Amino acid sequence: MNTQDNYPSAIKLSEQTITFLAQYEVAPTPINFSVIYHYLSKDNQALNHYIDEYISYHGALDAVFIESAFLKYFSHSDKLERSLLTPFELTLTETMKKLATQVSNGNEIATNLEKADKVLSASTAASTLEPLIKFINRTLTSSQLQHQELNKELADTYQQVKQLKSQLKASRDEAMLDALTGLYNRRGCEEKLQSLSEDEIHSSFVIDIDHFKKINDAFGHSVGDKVIQKVASTIKSHITDTDFAVRHGGEEFIVVLANKTKPEAQKVAEKIRIAITQLRLKQKKSNTYLPNISISVGISEYRNSNNWKTVFDQADSALYQAKNAGRNCCIAM
Numbered sequence: 001m002n003t004q005d006n007y008p009s010a011i012k013l014s015e016q017t018i019t020f021l022a023q024y025e026v027a028p029t030p031i032n033f034s035v036i037y038h039y040l041s042k043d044n045q046a047l048n049h050y051i052d053e054y055i056s057y058h059g060a061l062d063a064v065f066i067e068s069a070f071l072k073y074f075s076h077s078d079k080l081e082r083s084l085l086t087p088f089e090l091t092l093t094e095t096m097k098k099l100a101t102q103v104s105n106g107n108e109i110a111t112n113l114e115k116a117d118k119v120l121s122a123s124t125a126a127s128t129l130e131p132l133i134k135f136i137n138r139t140l141t142s143s144q145l146q147h148q149e150l151n152k153e154l155a156d157t158y159q160q161v162k163q164l165k166s167q168l169k170a171s172r173d174e175a176m177l178d179a180l181t182g183l184y185n186r187r188g189c190e191e192k193l194q195s196l197s198e199d200e201i202h203s204s205f206v207i208d209i210d211h212f213k214k215i216n217d218a219f220g221h222s223v224g225d226k227v228i229q230k231v232a233s234t235i236k237s238h239i240t241d242t243d244f245a246v247r248h249g250g251e252e253f254i255v256v257l258a259n260k261t262k263p264e265a266q267k268v269a270e271k272i273r274i275a276i277t278q279l280r281l282k283q284k285k286s287n288t289y290l291p292n293i294s295i296s297v298g299i300s301e302y303r304n305s306n307n308w309k310t311v312f313d314q315a316d317s318a319l320y321q322a323k324n325a326g327r328n329c330c331i332a333m
Helices: 007-023 030-041 045-058 063-073 079-121 130-175 186-194 212-219 221-237 262-277 308-324
Strands: 202-209 244-249 252-257 295-302 330-332
Touching: 007 030, 030 045, 030 063, 045 063, 186 244, 186 252, 202 212, 202 221, 202 262, 202 308, 212 221, 221 244, 221 252, 221 262, 252 262, 262 295, 262 330, 295 308, 308 330
Parallel strands: 295 330
Antiparallel strands: 202 252, 202 295, 244 252
């Protein structure tokens, strides 16, 4: 059984984590705690080997190295968020609610004690109870202050957890995007395809920039990158939020249109093709215009009788037909 699957084991592991961090004088921040918690659970052999090697060589451990371990083994995974951060966040929320209730109850008790104190102060017969009332009042006030301080610390930790979850999401999102264009990369494409219903009809087309090598050779790769960016932004401006575009590599793009038929995809592809032919790009350094840019497009349709590899292969075949037909055109299969 995984050590995190039962409450007593998880508590024991948490205590061991705090002790381990204290041994190396490392603060128990969410990142540090998460990495060492998983290290001590021995659930990830690669992580354990990575940390053991570092300790063996350096004889110490620090927050910078632990953060590197976090980025290496957890930042592109939702396992940490699912198995630790989300439960931790829920626990913090419940704890703070309970503390708030205790403070509220304490305030009510304090009010009643204050009333009792006033009554007792006016009664000489009950003078023996007055010191006890004052002692309880002082104890209660001290307890309330401790609760408030603990609640503040928990609130700060809660915000750290929220921030860490946000960083994890940003990291995962970044890992799915192409750095040059902001479109999805191949990994992002795979994940997006999994979100589409297999029972619906979808369409896809493959785009290739015509004679792109000539642009690179004549104007340099930096200009070539600008052309890729312009084409990418043109593609993105012509598709809806339910569709997505992918930079598949070099000057090749894939567009997936959710719940759209092949004729609908042809219309979108043709609009993109025309818009790209209308681009007028100038090289700032030489103040000269680049040759007109055009694209070739191959279009295919997804139905529940085939798979996405088949769809993309068909789109590729249609793309080659478009190139053989003289380029700057869209062909569907």
